[in-house]
Amino acid sequence: MNRRWFALFALLFGAGMLATPxxxxxxxxxxxxxxxxxxxAIQVLGPNVSPxxxxxxxxxxxxxxxxxPGIARFVLGRYWRVATPxxxxxxxxxxxxxxxxxxxxxxxxxxxxxxxxxxxQTQGGDTVVFSEITRNDGSKIRVEWHLVNSGGxxxxxxxVAGVSMAVTERDEFASVIQQGGGQIxxxxxxxxxxxxx
Amino acid sequence: MHRRNRARVLSGLVVxxxxxxxxxxxxxxxxxxxxxxxxxxxAAVEDNGDPWENTNRQIFGFNQTVDKYALVxxxxxxxxxIPSTFRDMxxxxxxxxxxxxxxxxxxxxxxxxxxxxxxxxxxxxxxIGFGGFFDVxxxxxxxxxxxxxxxxxxxxxxxxxxxxxLPILGPSNPRDFFGDxxxxxxxxxNIVASDHNRLWAAVLRGAxxxxxxxxxxxxxxxxxxxxxxxxYATIRSLARQRRAAQIRHQKxxxxxxxxxxxxxxxxxxxxxxxxxxxxxxxxxxxxxxASPQIPANASANSLADLQKSSMTSSAxxxx
Numbered sequence: 408m409n410r411r412w413f414a415l416f417a418l419l420f421g422a423g424m425l426a427t428p429x430x431x432x433x434x435x436x437x438x439x440x441x442x443x444x445x446x447x448a449i450q451v452l453g454p455n456v457s458p459x460x461x462x463x464x465x466x467x468x469x470x471x472x473x474x475x476p477g478i479a480r481f482v483l484g485r486y487w488r489v490a491t492p493x494x495x496x497x498x499x500x501x502x503x504x505x506x507x508x509x510x511x512x513x514x515x516x517x518x519x520x521x522x523x524x525x526x527x528q529t530q531g532g533d534t535v536v537f538s539e540i541t542r543n544d545g546s547k548i549r550v551e552w553h554l555v556n557s558g559g560x561x562x563x564x565x566x567v568a569g570v571s572m573a574v575t576e577r578d579e580f581a582s583v584i585q586q587g588g589g590q591i592x593x594x595x596x597x598x599x600x601x602x603x604x
Numbered sequence: 605m606h607r608r609n610r611a612r613v614l615s616g617l618v619v620x621x622x623x624x625x626x627x628x629x630x631x632x633x634x635x636x637x638x639x640x641x642x643x644x645x646x647a648a649v650e651d652n653g654d655p656w657e658n659t660n661r662q663i664f665g666f667n668q669t670v671d672k673y674a675l676v677x678x679x680x681x682x683x684x685x686i687p688s689t690f691r692d693m694x695x696x697x698x699x700x701x702x703x704x705x706x707x708x709x710x711x712x713x714x715x716x717x718x719x720x721x722x723x724x725x726x727x728x729x730x731x732i733g734f735g736g737f738f739d740v741x742x743x744x745x746x747x748x749x750x751x752x753x754x755x756x757x758x759x760x761x762x763x764x765x766x767x768x769x770l771p772i773l774g775p776s777n778p779r780d781f782f783g784d785x786x787x788x789x790x791x792x793x794n795i796v797a798s799d800h801n802r803l804w805a806a807v808l809r810g811a812x813x814x815x816x817x818x819x820x821x822x823x824x825x826x827x828x829x830x831x832x833x834x835x836y837a838t839i840r841s842l843a844r845q846r847r848a849a850q851i852r853h854q855k856x857x858x859x860x861x862x863x864x865x866x867x868x869x870x871x872x873x874x875x876x877x878x879x880x881x882x883x884x885x886x887x888x889x890x891x892x893x894a895s896p897q898i899p900a901n902a903s904a905n906s907l908a909d910l911q912k913s914s915m916t917s918s919a920x921x922x923x
Contacts, residue, residue, distance in 0.1 A: 545743075568846070579833060
């Protein structure tokens with residue numbers, strides 16, 4: 408093998424090494440998926456990132472890591488069945504945007520703190536990854552991630568100190584729908600108005 | 605934590621409290637019956653466990669005003685005037701004062717493990733921790749947990765009753781409100797204070813606890829309010845879930861996981877410090893990692909680059 412071939416081989420091999428590991432790890436192990444999400448979310452929580460850039464990043468992360476259709480169905484609850492397919496579709500889009508905007512803001516308080524995914528467990532058919540945030544004062548907040556494996560791990564819910572993201576949104580949206588006399592369209596309009604669309 | 609603060613504020617307002625108990629308690633069984641009566645699934649409107657919602661929302665609005673013009677300014681001043689080291693000491697001291705009530709409720713719930721922790725913490729912090737100003741026990745690995753009579757009653761099977769928004773004191777329910785009052789009367793510190801005609805001490809303790817609590821949540825609640833569609837409903841949901849977790853005695857440590865079959869459950873990536881990471885958006889690197897999983901339409905999001913709706917009145921309510 409002459410030197411040129413070796414260089415080419417090294418280049419290809421090196422490129423392969425660089426390109427594959429994160430993705431391969433993400434496929435196999437839900438704990439690694441959560442750690443990866445943590446790393447990426449944390450990167451944009453610092454004070455040097457503009458709110459708009461942070462929301463954009465959260466938009467991508469919610470799209471990539473979360474089972475948005477599944478969450479949308481859960482969050483709408485019994486209203487999901489009476490919604491038209493168009494309304495369901497619109498709600499999925501609006502929900503992702505709502506979550507991105509809400510949690511980009513609400514998680515900003517954790518800037519500068521440590522996140523670590525610890526281990527995984529099966530709980531009644533659900534895969535749960537346990538993680539913790541270590542606050543600057545040394546106290547710890549437990550975060551539980553519920554995942555499903557549908558051709559790659561997707562998050563269906565996150566519990567922060569026992570409080571479920573999906574349940575919170577379900578309760579809130581149910582209240583809004585009630586104010587609108589049980590009309591899903593009212594919720595969609597309010598969401599659009601809130602999100603500036 | 606704030607439940608304890610409430611208890612102390614309340615104990616300073618003995619007469620008002622006694623009247624409130626009389627006013628609220630008889631309502632509970634009636635309201636519970638009302639709930640089950642209006643519960644059948646045929647009802648068009650989903651039962652949200654909040655039959656007093658109209659009144660509660662009015663009180664919530666009042667609380668928001670008080671919060672905006674009194675509590676938050678005071679909490680901000682507290683933060684500005686007192687260095688964080690001293691604020692932490694005050695926080696630890698107040699938390700240590702709660703130990704007798706926490707211990708009593710640990711015992712009432714037949715939780716010897718928790719009772720032992722509370723007792724040990726009080727012993728260590730009161731002595732080595734200089735009267736409770738330093739939470740040495742937590743550094744020794746004995747963490748704080750809260751407890752109160754509302755939790756005890758819940759573990760005994762008492763239902764919470766309807767959601768109840770208290771003026772100034774925030775989200776509660778008849779069971780927890782009753783528990784707070786009883787805890788307030790049973791608190792040794794309050795008893796000593798009232799025996800010596802030093803009720804102001806109990807009131808001061810309650811006030812400082814409230815300010816301490818509020819000063820720790822200024823940004824947090826402001827963000828929740830700004831990003832919520834229905835702030836009242838969000839707070840109601842958060843308060844209930846938080847309370848349910850306390851009643852379960854949700855542990856902060858993580859259970860030993862049984863390994864998933866055919867899966868490497870060990871943590872692969874070590875803990876990352878948020879501070880240690882590059883603070884810029886680092887579009888090149890981070891986007892590369894995520895892009896294989898992002899659906900093709902991610903960039904074509906019609907809602908991209910939206911301004912957040914200007915919710916300028918960010919007056920978080922007190923908890």
